[in-house]
Amino acid sequence: MDTPQKTQISTPLSKFEDSPVFNYINSLSPIKPVKSIHVTQTFNPLSFASLPSIFTSPHVSLHKESRFLRSNNRTDPSKTDSQEGNKLSTEEEVAIDGAQLCDNSAVLQESFDPGVSIGEASLELTNESSRFAIEIQSTLKYDCGSPICDPVAYVTETKCGSVVPFAQGTSEKGVSEDGVNLDGICQTYQKRETTGCDWDNLMSDTADLLIFSSPNDSEAFRGLFHKSLDSGARFCTSLISQFPQTIEQQKHPSLQTEEAGELMTTNQTQDIVENKCRASSPADKVDNESVSNLYRGLRRRCLDFETLGARRLNLDTGSNCSSSGDKQLVPVKPGSDSLRCVLPGIGLHLNALAITPRDSKNFKHETLSSGTQKISFPIPTASILPLTTGQEAFFESLTSASAEREMDPAENAVELAEDASQASPDLVNEEFNQNSPKKKRRRLESAGEGEACKRCNCKKSKCLKLYCECFAAGVYCIEPCSCQDCFNKPIHEDMVLATRKQIESRNPLAFAPKVIRNSDSIPEIGDEPNKTPASARHKRGCNCKKSSCLKKYCECYQGGVGCSINCRCEGCKNAFGRKDAETEGEPEEETENCEKSGLDITSQKSEIFNDEEQNPVPALPTTPLQLCRPLVPLPFSSTGKPPRSFVTIGSSSGLFSGQRYAKPNILRSQTKFEKQFQTLPEDEMPEILRGSCSPSTVIKTTSPNSKRISPPHYDLGSSVSHRSGRKLILQSIPSFPSLTQH
DNA sequence: GAGTTTGAAACT
């Protein structure tokens, strides 16, 4: 019955150790560090089979999942207690949650405590990571199929004294099985329960949000990674700090450090819960839930960071978060895409920068298709890493998994548009799976044809007409091009510029992106269903007659956007959004917007952006984002090159960020257009906003500033769902304080 | 890899 861990770790519980319930719980599962693999599993059920034995059971996930589900159900009397099979009652689970919270705090403390031993820290972290993964899984509701639960482990591991009460609280009905003091128990229990419930509810309720949020998290990770020295913990801390610190600070004024911040996460939550519990009114409970949800979302993010931080800790013995796990970062690194195609001397046009969901899509596609890859991924990584400890590997895998996770959720829930960030995953994937032909192919594509690295095959146009993709994209032809008699080279700059000028004179928007994408709304081109981002449309529309807008012949389709009223296509079946669908209910605002944007100089029809309408696929009710997204299979498969000219409008997206690419010679004439487009983001923004929802599609890792509006009804959730983790946090912050004050 | 299909670009 007594696990070694229990003896060692659960000192505070001594009082309650004797309780049958407690013992029972302890007996259920020895504490085991959970491997990050779970995360992967979470997003890819298929991968379960391939899980290495190394990792502790998927059961945990199952348990957690069930746990969350239950929590959800809790509100709903008709909850299904498949979990009853798990020997832990709901209350127990609640207790576990509470324990978990405590554990988290403890873990955090320890992990960031300089004095803490690495091994210990890593263990803690591992658990945390596992939890995190589990939670994610739960959110996704993947059924792991295993009843086994680690929740116990939480209890056992819990270093918080609070755990005890929580365990006691297991008697939800107020009856203490142990005979423990009911008063204390009840109170504690209520707190715990609330906490647990809230968390659970949050998890389950916000499953959608989570899905979306994870990308955000990923972004956050990326951000962290980018800040090589910045620790994830710090990031988390900052996030946390934004939260109603008041409460926590009041209690822990001294907590200013990262550690404190993390602690605050849990502590605050508890405090809030406490307060809520004290307020017995149902209304309060509701509020509490929302608050807790907020916390939860926060916590989730924090966990990610925490994990990272932990990982760092492992890597950097002694130095907290001093250095970020580069390995993780590398894969996640948003800028990776840029690396691919950066070719010195080659100018990059806005169009070129514009898009490129494809790579990322491909990446996703591959990953999804082969569940094993994801799973295997962590292992190789671990092996690659110098890390000797399994935990290290674990962290590594976790990290990578988290990175993938970002993408997966998006895919699963809805097709999220891809960003540069995704491209990076692509790289990662490639790195780890170089063996597969697909990857190779992709690599070639990305390397040679990537957005910035278009390759043309012109024979008669001399690459000085829009026929030439390179030219159209505003880039010089480069080695990979198979063009003949090419004049689109720096050597012929004058000619190129002159030609461009000529073309522009004929059509000022000739070099403008054909598809304007909101950075946030980039549709995924992968195999997943897509939706057209509300803000993204082909400016001029297509004219397809035979392809039904289902092939790349269609510029709209190629661009990953739905057809609009601007299109003159026949028999439109654009997976990203059919013309007819769009026409049915497009707001006229769009038109205004377009006109304002100046893109419509050519008197192009206004773009219509209503994903919902366009997308026949029912949106997920819970998440605003989901609502917007169409679940259309992603058209672009691995091979797709980026569409000719797409512009991602957004803070981070390629368009402007793309300028980072050296754009030496390229067509200075462009500047005019560039200016135009630069204005676009803002102009477009209204469109985005107008769109019932910004297509959750995207996760622009790089765009912290992306303008976006959270859907009206979702206070917390909406904010959470948005891509940029920071952004989300900020949004949530305002609401949060008010809630906490309750 | 060659040939066909397709639709945008260019031209009239």
Place this chain on the structure above:
DNA sequence: CAGTTTCAAACTC
């Protein structure tokens, strides 16, 4: 603006 031609990508075999 509409019709035709040119062109190169996308696609098929």
